Amino acid sequence: MKKSAFRKLIEDEIDDAAGNIMAKGTTSDDIAFGRLNVxxxxxxxxxxxxxxxxxxxxxxxxxxxxxxxxxxxxxTIFSGIEA
Known part of the structure; x- marks a missing residue:
């Protein structure tokens, strides 16, 4: 996968995780926060x-x-990312 496409995917996931922190309860906040950190x-x-x-x-x-x-x-975990 191209790095630019992968980065866009990650940005979308970050937005989703941040949205979950704002929209859901405490347990979901903790799950979303862990995901967001990664x-x-x-x-x-x-x-x-x-x-x-x-x-x-x-x-x-x-x-x-x-x-x-x-x-x-x-x-490595990043071997599949193309420049």
């Missing part, structure tokens, strides 16, 4: 503005997916 981290990563926390989080996700053999050892 999506905002992903957007920063796509924009080359990662924080140390972002690097650690995506590294952990990547390691887990490799351990589960969802990704090959030479793949």
């Amino acid at each position: 999506l905002l981290s992903l957007r920063r990563t796509l924009d080359n503005k990662t924080t140390p926390e972002d690097i650690g989080m995506w590294g952990a996700f990547n390691d887990i997916l490799q351990l589960l053999r969802v990704l090959d050892g030479n793949e």
Whole structure:
């Protein structure tokens, strides 16, 4: 998937998660907030503005997916994104 199309998809997901925080109750707020944290981290990563926390989080996700053999050892979670 092209990076620009993927970023647009992420923006839509961020808007949706933020809307859920405003529209629903406490439990849904917590779920949407967790989702929003991951999506905002992903957007920063796509924009080359990662924080140390972002690097650690995506590294952990990547390691887990490799351990589960969802990704090959030479793949990363971002391998499918084209410039």
